[in-house]
Amino acid sequence: GAGVSQSPSNKVTEKGKDVELRCDPISGHTALYWYRQRLGQGLEFLIYFQGNSAPDKSGLPSDRFSAERTGESVSTLTIQRTQQEDSAVYLCASSLAPDTGELFFGEGSRLTVL
Amino acid sequence: GQSLEQPSEVTAVEGAIVQINCTYQTSGFYGLSWYQQHDGGAPTFLSYNALDGLEETGRFSSFLSRSDSYGYLLLQELQMKDSASYFCAVQPRGGGNKLTFGTGTQLKVEL
Numbered sequence: 001g002a003g004v005s006q007s008p009s010n011k012v013t014e015k016g017k018d019v020e021l022r023c024d025p026i027s028g029h030t031a032l033y034w035y036r037q038r039l040g041q042g043l044e045f046l047i048y049f050q051g052n053s054a055p056d057k058s059g060l061p062s063d064r065f066s067a068e069r070t071g072e073s074v075s076t077l078t079i080q081r082t083q084q085e086d087s088a089v090y091l092c093a094s095s096l097a098p099d100t101g102e103l104f105f106g107e108g109s110r111l112t113v114l
Numbered sequence: 115g116q117s118l119e120q121p122s123e124v125t126a127v128e129g130a131i132v133q134i135n136c137t138y139q140t141s142g143f144y145g146l147s148w149y150q151q152h153d154g155g156a157p158t159f160l161s162y163n164a165l166d167g168l169e170e171t172g173r174f175s176s177f178l179s180r181s182d183s184y185g186y187l188l189l190q191e192l193q194m195k196d197s198a199s200y201f202c203a204v205q206p207r208g209g210g211n212k213l214t215f216g217t218g219t220q221l222k223v224e225l
Contacts, residue, residue, distance in 0.1 A: 004156075031211060043215040045214065101144070
């Protein structure tokens with residue numbers, strides 16, 4: 001597609017429920033990243049996929065968070081047993097070249113946990 | 115690890131020049147990037163410094179000094195549409211584009 005696409009754009013859920021957030025990167029981009037942004041704060045790295053290499057999961061805050069990517073296409077971020085502190089915007093980004101400092105971000109999925 | 119500090123807010127008038135600073139403590143990195151984010155929008159890439167010195171892209175310029183652990187984004191001929199948050203980010207060695215972002219600076223442009 002023309003840009004990084006994320007869905008849903010907004011998700012309201014109850015504490016304890018599981019949620020899945022989807023990211024469709026720019027076609028041909030080999031690298032895909034998930035970030036979390038709490039209200040009024042900076043971007044917090046979660047996980048990074050590069051081609052067929054093992055993902056870098058060093059930013060995942062707990063074992064309730066997981067992500068998968070099929071080849072060089074769609075990725076899904078799953079949050080199990082959601083907590084109120086999980087409320088944030090989850091941003092996905094992709095990049096073509098690995099060392100340019102340039103990420104292409106989607107509009108994000110705003111998650112609200114009640 | 116990496117730590118990047120930015121002023122939380124900067125206010126300037128339309129037509130003016132503003133500089134947003136980024137100071138960092140990091141064990142080593144490939145380059146420093148800058149991103150713009152309007153309220154509720156996606157961060158968008160502005161500039162990247164792999165080497166020390168000034169990079170110019172239209173009204174925006176970015177500077178890096180590794181010896182001073184310091185960089186800045188310079189915005190010239192400010193427009194109302196430049197009101198947004200600005201983030202610096204470092205690209206760690208061997209980490210692809212796994213960027214660590216600064217705390218962000220909210221720029222308010224006034225008439």
